[in-house]
Amino acid sequence: MRPNERRLEILALVNRLGLATVEDLSEKLDVSRETVRRDLTALEAAGTIRKYHGGARALDNRSVPDDVESPFDQRMTHNMDGKRAIADAASQLFQRGDTIFIDTGSTTLAVAESLSHIPSLLVITNSPKIAAIIAGNGSSKVFLIGGAYGVEPAESLGPLALEQIAKFRAQHAILTVGAIDAAGVMNFDLQEAEVARAIIDRVETVTVVADHTKFGRRAVFEVAPLSRISRIVTDSVPTREISSAIEAAGASLIIAK
Known part of the structure; x- marks a missing residue:
């Protein structure tokens, strides 16, 4: 040819x-x-x-299609106003001295920017960018999870990352996901889903940050049922079906202004 x-x-x-x-x-x-x-x-x-x-x-x-995730660079520029609003609302849920797992995503990067103004956090993350943002305030302690490095997005994944996550316990997790429906939250990438599940096993409360485009979608890899999610912070009210499912599961739905 x-x-x-x-x-x-x-x-x-x-x-x-x-x-x-x-x-x-x-x-x-x-x-x-x-x-x-x-x-x-x-x-x-x-x-x-x-x-x-x-x-x-x-x-x-x-x-x-709805079951395919856009490239990370594209997601970084999509709905930034909504993600900043989510980040500001999510950061108000945490305070000085909290211990937090944060996974890699365009929305969690925005959350990290807002969290960087809170002193004396202890953050565990598989994102070098998030680690640098949080460490920049000078008073917080950061543990960067290692493992197989994925360039797009920049994150550590794989068995080594899972092994290191299992060595920590924290109060909170802040997770981004690819899709949310009435049954639970999902991801498009197997290794990212494995990291999220490993983090959930090591924390007390799970905060999912997701803009409105994630609702009503389906992805291949389940992360957790809604009953394991403590709160979902988003920028717009989801459908009645999903809102009712979140309420029935005992999770809080926080709409960022």
């Missing part, structure tokens, strides 16, 4: 799927990953797609 023909095929696949990884495109077209990366660079230069680390997405990504 000639380069121009291959790039047209890549463009068609990305537009049809909404987003595609380098690995998937390499397998579908039977070419090397480096060839795919060069093609994606050329297509982005032509203004026909948008690259992200490890793949590409369509310029109009409304075709991305």
